[in-house]
Structures are given as structure tokens and as C-alpha cells.
Amino acid sequence: MVLNRRCVGKSFQTPPARKKRYTGFRIVNARITPASRLMPKSEQLPVDAATLEEWDRAPYPLRVRGRVQHYSWGSTDAIPELIGQANPKHEPFAELWLGAHPDLPAHVTIGSGEIALNRLTEAAGPVLLGERAFEQFDGVFPFLMKILSAAKPLSIQAHPNTEQAESGFARENHAGLDLDDPQRNYKDDKHKPELISAIEDFYALRGFRPLDELGRTVHNMPELSDLVPDGTLTHDRMVELYVELMQLPQLEVNRRLIPLMQRLRTANENREFGKADPEYWAIRADDEFSRDDDKDRGLFSVFFLNLVHLRPGQAIYLPAGEPHSYLEGTGVEIMANSNNVLRGGLTPKRVDVEELLSVLTFEFGKPTVLELERDRRSGTRARYVTPALEFELSRVQLNSGERDVAGGTRGVELGIVLDGKLKIDSRDGSNLDLERGQSFLIPYGIPYVMSARETATVFVGSVPS
Incomplete structure (x- = not known):
């Protein structure tokens, strides 16, 4: 070329x-x-x-x-x-x-x-x-x-x-x-x-909770119960309710959230909330983002979205229009090559509620937690299966002295060593010695061998083949 x-x-x-x-x-x-x-x-x-x-x-x-x-x-x-x-x-x-x-x-x-x-x-x-x-x-x-x-x-x-x-x-x-x-x-x-x-315990909000669960939650909150008087929600009414809350004038946001957060803080003194409770994250977010007696409207979403606890090795996939927030923890993230983020609260960055609402898909239900699936092309690789066309994420685990052999049929690969030491040898005799925290790039169609000098864990992003 x-x-x-x-x-x-x-x-x-x-x-x-x-x-x-x-x-x-x-x-x-x-x-x-x-x-x-x-x-x-x-x-x-x-x-x-x-x-x-x-x-x-x-x-x-x-x-x-x-x-x-x-x-x-x-x-x-x-x-x-x-x-x-x-x-x-x-x-x-x-x-x-x-x-x-x-x-x-x-x-x-x-x-x-x-x-x-x-x-x-x-x-x-x-x-x-x-x-x-x-x-x-x-x-x-x-x-x-x-x-x-x-x-x-x-x-x-x-x-x-x-x-x-x-x-x-x-x-x-x-x-x-x-x-x-x-x-x-x-x-x-x-x-x-x-x-x-x-790669450690990771907490996130992901997608709207099931309708029946949301209806009960909102009905049982004195500060919001008038919005769901009978405790039931249809899909259309739920969409209207979320849009209404996110578009409230600040005085009305305060009128509902100030007593709600005061009640949660009192309850927390009597029975301390844990990370499995939405209330725990609401208090943390309130401490971080509410200012001068103005409550952050993003707090509503803490109660409307599913709270997810990922253990090491578990993952969640987020398609377009899925509301979410990462709350705490460390992980390997992969995405299409974009930096487009539309925000609705809990941030000092630009918030554009109208634009956020315009892209939401408003699907309700329990989120799917992904587990690694063995890659049939390799005995040392496992991958997450998603519908994404741009990326696939795999994990390679090697014991000391073990090898991962990659043929020349794979697309471009980008990897990072999370633990251990290894060597990458390619067909032309070039090699890379890598250890924890170091990264590498494999061009399209290049056969290579990954050899562990000590027990190693590597995450590899690639284009699905």
C-alpha cells in the first residue's frame, strides 16, 4: 500500500x-x-x-x-x-x-x-x-x-x-x-x-427496574407515593413519571428530595445501609453532588435503576439508550471508538436532561450479567459474547510455562497484562517482553505465541471475526 x-x-x-x-x-x-x-x-x-x-x-x-x-x-x-x-x-x-x-x-x-x-x-x-x-x-x-x-x-x-x-x-x-x-x-x-x-467487586446502576418492583418502591416512599397512589405502573405511565421527575423545576426537586434524604439519613443512623442497598448509594451521591441545599435530580435515578454487584470476571453490556452509572470499583472496559456521553445528573460536567431523555430506550426488567464463555479456538481464552460489531473482549489465563497460540485469522488485537510476566513471539522473529500493567498491539493477521514466564492474566480487545 x-x-x-x-x-x-x-x-x-x-x-x-x-x-x-x-x-x-x-x-x-x-x-x-x-x-x-x-x-x-x-x-x-x-x-x-x-x-x-x-x-x-x-x-x-x-x-x-x-x-x-x-x-x-x-x-x-x-x-x-x-x-x-x-x-x-x-x-x-x-x-x-x-x-x-x-x-x-x-x-x-x-x-x-x-x-x-x-x-x-x-x-x-x-x-x-x-x-x-x-x-x-x-x-x-x-x-x-x-x-x-x-x-x-x-x-x-x-x-x-x-x-x-x-x-x-x-x-x-x-x-x-x-x-x-x-x-x-x-x-x-x-x-x-x-x-x-x-476485576474486583464492582457496583453499578444499569437499566430501569421491573415495572412491578418500581411501582412498589415508589408507592412506599412517602415523598413520591402521591405519584403512584395504587402502587401499580404501566409502561407508559412509568415513562411519563421518570420524564416528569427529571424535568421538575429545582424548587420541586428540593421539595421531594430534601425530606427523602433526611429520612434516609435518620434511618441510616438506626440501621446502617450497605452496598447492596440503593439507599447507601443515594446518601453517598447526595454527599458528593448536592450543593447549597439544592438536591441533584440524578438522585431519583438511584431508585429507578437496577443496582448491580459484579464479582471479578462478571460483566455487563450496555447498548445505546441504556441508562447507567458506575458507582465503585475497577474493571476493564471496551466500547466502540466514541466519547459521546449524555448526562442527567450526579456530575460536575455538563448535564442535558432533554438530550438524555431523547435517547433513552425505556426498557424495564432485570439486567443480564455476562459470564466468560470458553473460546473454542483456544484452550486458554474465554470471551464475552455481545452483539457489538466493533469489539470483543477476551481473557487469557496462563500458568507459568504455558502458551497461547494465536493463528493468523484474527483481527487487530489490543491487550493489557493485569498480572504476571509473559513474552510475545511473532513469525518474523520479533518479540515483546511484557509484565503487569504493560500493553501491546497485534496487527491484523499476524500469528503469534504468548508464553507465560510466570502465571499471567491478560485482557485482549479485538474485532469480532
């Missing part, structure tokens, strides 16, 4: 304050990634054109350096301990991004230099992804993988489907909003189905 030279050499240095950016081959005006979130110029070692052309002709596995998002809800220890980075200021490390989203792309090492994964995809996408995936996903790396570690509840949120994302992104572009404008809802034109796999 002909290498895209605009992505190599000097052009890979920190760009000017504004440029044209390609998004799915459509050009939009966009502000570049803030310089504070890029490597300092003195540390950047660009991949020269000759080295990249050589890799393009004969691709091999690459070492990956993830990038950290320091959102306020992040824990201060899990990710630093994983990647071996000191955190003397106890800064929140919320997410370790392993992907090519332009908001914070990972860097990959080729030769003695580094290149951002989105730039590598632009320069050598058919080789990296394979021709079929390159065409299917419009030349964009199809998934984003993360380590997520929450010490505090995340926002009540949902993600749009493709049609909604394309429409919202175009609308905000037409309005002249920069990509980093705080009034923006849509960072790109992609949908964002996602999956999170717990």
Missing part, C-alpha cells in the same frame, strides 16, 4: 492550535487535543518515514503506552499500582485509555520512536486493521479499551445510537461549537455500545 506520509516524521510533532481533522473521511473544524494532555515536545520521539514504511511492509507486534484521564471520580491507587506509577499527590486516576480516539490516543512504539495510534491508523490502516475492517469502519480504529477505576459514583448517563450521534454531532458542528466546548454533548459521530468486566 502507499503510506500516508502526512502522519510521519516532523508532522507528528505537537500541531498548531487549530487544524483540519479527519473523522471517518469527513473533514470538520476541530480544536486539537490540548497540549497538556500530550507528551511534552522534549519527550516526543517521532517515528521516521523509513521506519514506518518498513513496518508497513512487514508488520509485527507493538508495545503500547496508554494515557490517563484524571477525572474527579477516579480512585487514587488502582491504576497507579497497575502501571507502576507513583502518585504522591494522590491525584485521581480514573481511566487508562488504550485506543485511538483523538481525545486521548495511546502511543505505540515503532523502532526507537512513538506514534499516536490514531495517526498510525491513518498512515497504515489497511495493514493494521485488515482491508475488510478498514472499509467496514471507515478507516477508523473500531474500539476503545480502558481500565476504569471509580472511587465515587459516575454520572447518570446513556449513549446515543449511530443515527442520534451523527445528527447531534452535525447539529453542534453547524452551531460552531469547538470539540472542547463545555456546551457540547457530542464529541464525535459514533455510537457507543460498551461492556465492562469487573
